[in-house]
Amino acid sequence: MNKNSAAPGGSPPTAETFPGYQRPDGRVGVRNYVAVIPTSVCAAVAAAKIAALAEGCVALPNQHGCCQVGADFEQTRRTLIGLGQNPNVGAALVIGLGCENIEAADLAAAIARSGKKTDCLLIQDCGGTLSAAAEGARRAALLARDLSALRREPCPVSSLVLGVECGGSDFTSGLASNPAAGFVSDLLIQAGGTSILAETTEFIGAEHLMARRAATPAVAQKLLDLVRECELRSLAQQVDLRGSQPTPGNIAGGITTIEEKSLGCVYKGGTAPIENVLAYAEAPAGKGLYIMDSPGQDVDSVTGLVAGGATVVVFTTGRGTPTGTPLAPVVKITGNAETAVKMRDNIDIDVSAVIRGERSIAACGRALFAEMLLTAGGRLTKAESLGHREFGIYKIAPTF
């Protein structure tokens, strides 16, 4: 059981506020977890045992953290720190084996800079897996008991950080679910909040349109460079991504060109100006819409969004996907009426009424915004109810 350690409470959500958790650094969480963070794959099993023993704790199943070099090492470290600092985390227990690249004490200290309580231990100092799990569970439970006393308070909607993601797209994604998600992103930004659009691969063919929305020429160039680098990475693998896009399935489904496909994808980022381009797992420096460099692979991408500070994720899908995250609720939305039935266990919101002409994108967008606020206020998403806590750190170089 790794449910929210505090039930929804406080005042009901309004257009201006929602019940959230105030953190010492001024940011606002929508969940109140103790994160149990293994610095490397060698500590992942012990971390899982700790979270299983101590109520209110969630373990991150990190598969990396050792024998990584350069930018790849920095990216894993930045991701783990970002996840620990995410305001959905009230406190963090860092556990290391004791000999990995990423040191537990260093990671805990970096997370503690957000003002939250942290603790750390090393398996090699404790007597092994079982002893580390027992000791870790004692310490994690202490952190969780402290956190359980924290109550939700009315917090401004502007404190929300939304991550927008799509996966398993079909022709309804560009017509209904992505524009509805984009509407939510625009509404949040109008309210003074922050939204992050990821998935660099799916900017290919629409980046020139996005560059027009960049806040400054430098940001526009950064965006174009990012997509160019993504293309070059695929070429280095001797895979011409562009040559295979749109896919035969996309074409059979009516998508004619890569521009059309990417336009459908980027619609989920709405129409706001793009403030800046972020590295994977990098936190936005201000409010508004940000672009994050991440792969089209949903799990790695959503992990990056949450490490960058996203507290709630809106995820559009055509075919239906199960993706959740360990730390942030994922609201799943489809524009495909058939998928809403076939994947009913996983789909939170059906916006196929847009396709049928029964509701406007704006009406569905407003309903989705209200759903996002309810979720932020503590209501579980289907991915949370089902225990979907997919996790993956985007690796950018081989391990040595």
Add this chain to the structure above:
Amino acid sequence: MNHRAVVIHPADNVATAVADLSAGENVSCFVGREVSACLLQDDIPLGHKFALTPLRVGEAVIKYGETIGAATAPIKVGTHVHVHNVESRRGRGDRSEYEEGEG
């Protein structure tokens, strides 16, 4: 009456079928609350596009209010718009804005 075709943006010159449509059908196209009728010249499968205005060779095909490619043949109102009469302005290095920018 259910929508059988959707127009995303008022500037669009194509509509997307949200059901399998048949030649000869007079389809109501909705842009928000505005409705216009379009007599189909071709069968249009679910998810595929048809033209709302005539398009000359080289003219931009507009969906989402943005260019998704250029017509490679004259396209009549109500006919199928797809890979047989539209090509990407991207994806071919010699014609891509982006590639030109890179020199």
